[in-house]
Amino acid sequence: MAKAKPRICEICGAEIRGQGHTIKIEGAELLVCGKCYQKYGRKKPGTWSPMPTGREPRRTYTPRPKPKPAPRRQRPLYTEDIVEDYAERVREAIQKSGLSYEELSHKVGLSTNLLRRIAHGEYMPTIEEAKKLERYFRITLIERVEENVQEKVTIPKDYEPTLGDVANIRIKKKKKK
Numbered sequence: 595m596a597k598a599k600p601r602i603c604e605i606c607g608a609e610i611r612g613q614g615h616t617i618k619i620e621g622a623e624l625l626v627c628g629k630c631y632q633k634y635g636r637k638k639p640g641t642w643s644p645m646p647t648g649r650e651p652r653r654t655y656t657p658r659p660k661p662k663p664a665p666r667r668q669r670p671l672y673t674e675d676i677v678e679d680y681a682e683r684v685r686e687a688i689q690k691s692g693l694s695y696e697e698l699s700h701k702v703g704l705s706t707n708l709l710r711r712i713a714h715g716e717y718m719p720t721i722e723e724a725k726k727l728e729r730y731f732r733i734t735l736i737e738r739v740e741e742n743v744q745e746k747v748t749i750p751k752d753y754e755p756t757l758g759d760v761a762n763i764r765i766k767k768k769k770k771k
Contacts, residue, residue: 603627605634672738674721680735681715687731688713702730 601610604624615631616623626634677683688698688709699706703726711717712727719727724735 601625603630605630672740674736675739676718676721676724677735677737680719680724681713683733683735684709684727684731685713687727687733691731698730702726 601614602608603610603614603626605626606629608627608629610625610627612628614625614627615635617626617631617635618624619634688695691698693701695706695709699709702709704712704723708717708719708723712719712723719735721736727733728735
């Protein structure tokens with residue numbers, strides 16, 4: 595006698611041992627294994643589907659309110675710049691403190707090498723580094739530079755530009771032989 599062809603679950607694809615179970619999903623009768631019957635067989639026939647049908651209520655998308663943009667800050671009318679004689683001021687402050695570069699580096703928060711380079715004028719400190727030095731030594735290294743705000747030049751409507759207004763002319767000097 596020929597061996598019977600094994601029956602396969604129409605949902606998960608596993609081999610059905612024993613008789614199997616018939617369930618109804620979306621109007622179709624399916625032969626399923628015991629696990630799939632426990633999972634899907636208790637649903638009301640014809641009302642459940644593993645695939646979305648569109649009949650179930652969907653969650654609607656509600657957009658979050660966009661945060662209001664921060665008000666535009668106007669550019670300050672000044673900029674901060676390091677003073678020209680910063681090296682001299684730092685060197686004098688270091689000498690007055692009587693501490694070594696190693697001790698100062700721990701207290702100021704800058705590396706020993708950086709402190710030396712600033713004191714010898716080999717490196718111009720950033721604004722943050724200069725603020726650290728100002729706080730510790732109580733000296734002034736940053737100055738405010740006022741900016742002149744110029745209004746935009748308006749061009750009269752009847753103005754016709756000339757070649758000099760449009761072209762960037764470079765005059766080359768002739769070399770002497």
